[in-house]
Each structure stands twice: as C-alpha cells, then as structure tokens.
Amino acid sequence: MAMTNAERMKKYREKIKKDKVKYEAMKAKARARNNSIRTVLRGASLAKFRAENKMRQQKFRENKKQSLIDKPFPSSFKSRQSFGKALKKVNSSLPKCDLKKKVIIQHIAQSVGLVPKSTHKRTTLQLADKLKNDVHNFYLRDDVSYQLPGKKDTVVVQEDDGSKVTYQKRILFNNLRENYELFKEENKNVLLSRTSFAELRPPFVVPKAALAHRNCLCLYHENICLLLKSIDKYVDGKFCSSLQIFTDSLVCSTNNEECMFSSCSLCEDFFTEKVEENVSDGNAKITWSQWINENGRAEKKDFSGSVDEARxxxxxxxxxxxxxxxxxxxxxxxxxxNFNMKEQDEIQKAHWNSKPLSIFTAYVWSKNENFAFALPSSDITHDKFVVDAALEIILNHIKAHWNSKPLSIFTAYVWSKNENFAFALPSSDITHDKFVVDAALEIILNHIVTILPNIKVVDCFSDGAASQFKQRFHFRNLVQIANEHNIDLSWHFFATSHGKGVVDGIGGTVKRLVWSAILAGEVCRSAEDFIKIAKKKTKKVILIEITKNNIDTSKNKLESIFKTAKSIPETLKMHSVKVVDNNTLEFRYYSSCFQKKTVKY
Structure with missing residues (x-):
C-alpha cells in the first residue's frame, strides 16, 4: 500500500535527522526563511506574529515542565519492604485531620519539587470602555483643553494597529488634579482613581508645563493667577491655591448668575470671611506681576463675571x-x-519679499457628518466683507455637495447630529475685513445647505474680534444672511481670550501639510497653488478659495445694507446675538442669560 504524504514527510525527516550535517543545514535554511518573513511584517501583521510566537513558546515551556513532573524518579529504596516502613512512619507522624494532612503533604511536595509552588495572582479591575471614552472626550472638550494653531504644534501617536497618526497638540487649561476634581464633580457616580484618570489622558493633550513658550492667554485670568500665586503663602487654608478653588470659595454656586456677577447678598462677605480673616501676616509686603496695556485703552473688568461668561x-x-x-x-x-508663501532653496531677496496669505477656517457639526473648511485669500484685511465672503463660500459649498476648491485662511467647523464638517477657505485677500468674512460665511452656508437641505437652525461660534465679527456691520449682515437662506441664525462669542478651538487646529494642519510639500520641492505662489497642494494631502478638510470676485460681490451687496447699521450699546459685553425676524436682533450678555436687548433696523 502506498504511503500518504504525511507518512513520506515523516520518514524523510527521520532520515535527515540521522545525518547531522544535512539536519543543521536544513535548520539554518528554515531560520533564514523565517527571518526574511519577519522583516517584511508591519503594523497589525507584526503584532499578530509576535503574539502567536509568544503563545507557542509559552505552550512549549509548559509541556516541557509537565514532562519533567510526570517523569518517574529513580527509587532510593532497595526493597518494597523498606519503602513500606518509611511510608508507615510518615503516616503515623501526620495529623489525623484530613485538611491539615493535605496542607502538610502539599507543602512537602512543593519543597522537594514534585508540584509547583502556588503563586499569588494579582487581580485588577478593568475599566469599562464607555468610561474610557468618557474620559477621552472630557480631555478633548474646549473648556478643558485648547488646540494649538501652529503648523509645528503636532504630536505623532502610534495607534493600536501599529499605524502612526499626526494630531494637533492640545494644552490643558488646569493641572491634572483640578481636571480630575472637575470630572468627579460632573460624574459623581463614577469610581475612578486620579492615577487612572491621568493614564487615560490622550498623548496629544499635554499639560501647560510641556509648553516651552505660552502665549495668547486670557489677560484677566492670568492676572488673577499671578496675584494668587503671590498671596497663597500668606493666607491660611487652600482658598488661594488655584484659580478654580478661589472662585468657587467666593460664591454660593458657580451656576448662579447673581453670585458670579456679585449681585448675591448671601455671598457678598465670603471674601472677607475666607480670605481677609485668614491672612497669617497682616504686615507682610506682597509683590506680584500684572499684565497691562501699554498702548490704547485699559479697562477694569469684573473677574467673576468673566469666569461666568467663559463657563x-x-x-x-x-x-x-x-x-x-x-x-x-x-x-x-x-x-x-497668516501664511507666508515661500519656496525651498529661494534666494535672499525672495526670502524677505514673501507674500502673506490669509486663511479663514471653519468647522461644521451636523447629524451624520462634520466638515472642516480652510479658505485661503490674498486679502489680509480680515474685515467684515471677508467674513461675509467666507460664510457665503462655506454655505455655497455645502449646497454644492463638496464641489470645493480649496489663502488668508478662514477656518470653520460645523457640528450636526450625524456628520461634522471642517472648512479651510484660503484667500489671496488678507485684509480679514467684514467683506471677507461675509464671503467666507456665504461659501460655508451654501455648501452646508446643499449637503443638509433640511437645515433650519444655525448656531455659529467665534472669538470676539472687533474688526471681524463683534461689530455693528456684521450684526446687520446677520439679518441679511438669515433672510437669504431662510434659517434661524444665532451668533455666539466666546469669552475674551477663550476662543481657541478646533478651527485653530484646522488652520495649523493645512499650513503644516502645505509647508511640508514646499520643503519637498512643491511651488506655492497663490491661493490656487495652496489649494492644489492641500487637496493632495488631505480629504478631511473642505478647501475653497475666497476669490476677489466673492469679496467684490459682498461689497456690492452690503454697501447699501451697511448704511443702515446701528451702533450697539455695550457691544463688548454682549456674547450672544439672535436674528428674531427680517429687521430685528436680540442681544444677550451670554447665551443662556435671561436678560436681553432688542435692536430693530
């Protein structure tokens, strides 16, 4: 009867093993083959190979250990009678209790190596995936950390599958202890240690200490922090140990508007009771530093109100x-x-005569999809017309369903239920004026309407830049935009110096991608070049140019409308604007404030 393939291979291996030279040559050839396979493995394949190899080695060691245990030991007794006498002697010495007898026999067997010694296995509680995601999302909140805008502000993170992803760096507002207390306050039923909370921090979210140079911070908050740092050593207790503890100790509730604006009679004496009466040395001279305005007007601002606005x-x-x-x-x-357009290996004169490019960035959140926009422009005025043009482009782009052409860069981000959108609108117009803003908004809104035709409500957030957004011309234009697109439109302003967000990351990302391409030899001399390069590098950001025609169209459309613009009292204090009807705006100190002021055109 003919042998099977398995039988033939078994016979061949037995024959090879008898010839030591051939056997060693076969093993060397197998090692070389396995090593060549390992060298080409990457990412998930390499991780899988290592895991399988680890399990194979572990199984081999266990089998080897078991074979040694099962192997019978040579007898030390000359006869069965002598063995029986020794066994009887041991049994008579053992306790009569079966449980005690088992413990002693087990201990003797372990001491002579018959059975392995029991090892204490430490049990650890695994955190739920939902809790891990909640902590991860907490670190990414804009009131917990802010995103750096620079093209070099990135962190490369290796994912679980072995791939590497570049993230825009985020900086924590507070230290880990304060963030942990805030998380526990919001999630009182969650059991999580501070160590685990710190370990779950994403690698691209870093503490303040990781920043070599910090800038663009809030003037009011930093001045209070500088003051608290100096007086903490002279005040008993921990009322001045941190900014959050200090503000919490001065009010009945941080959620009460009257308390935060010093209008509550119950907590008006808290500063005297908790700070002034706990001063350890009333004769000590305290010095501290403060940021001041050298040029222009300086304004004294109620700090607790500023904290409440930000929150x-x-x-x-x-x-x-x-x-x-x-x-x-x-x-x-x-x-x-602004992005300076340069070339690799440029001459000295070209280096000192580079052209700046303005970029309007936007991000749209919706239900199913988010959109990131970066709108470059050569107009660097950053005025209200540039803003209008950028918004026009974004809306048109969403209407046109991704028919985008991505240099000032106007950035935007849109949130909806199922989908978010990131916008970067480059433009050769770097004025950043109201016309560029209008053009950018028009682009963004038109794009959004195309993708989400059922859109009815738009809530827009931005910083309070007076030359771009927080001004009477832009307020007047909001009525026009709401009427043109038939939407319920509201515009919210972040508190002073607290406007950093995802849009800064969009601007930094597209500039980094284009700059990397320039270093590799690409040429970027215009907004069109910027868009062409950026579109090769990313598909996640919608790139459309704010052209001169877009801005001119905004100027022609808005010149007559802006003649009816009214000066709004207390513009600096307003943080929420809502279009009520065809000629009416509603202003609030902050978005959920009960007090409101109405302006008719």
Missing part, C-alpha cells in the same frame, strides 16, 4: 454640538495666522 459659553457650545442634527447645525469660524 456659560463653553457649556452652551458643548450642548449645541450634542443637539446638532440635519436640520440644526453648529458652525465655528476664525481666521488662522
């Missing part, structure tokens, strides 16, 4: 993002730092 606007922002749907979207816009 309330952040809460409103997060709430509206969660409520985003196909009919109600959230849009965040801002101008990125």
């Amino acid at each position: 309330e606007q952040s809460k409103c922002f997060e709430k509206l993002k969660e409520e985003a749907s196909d009919e109600k979207i959230v849009l965040q816009v801002d101008f990125a730092e």
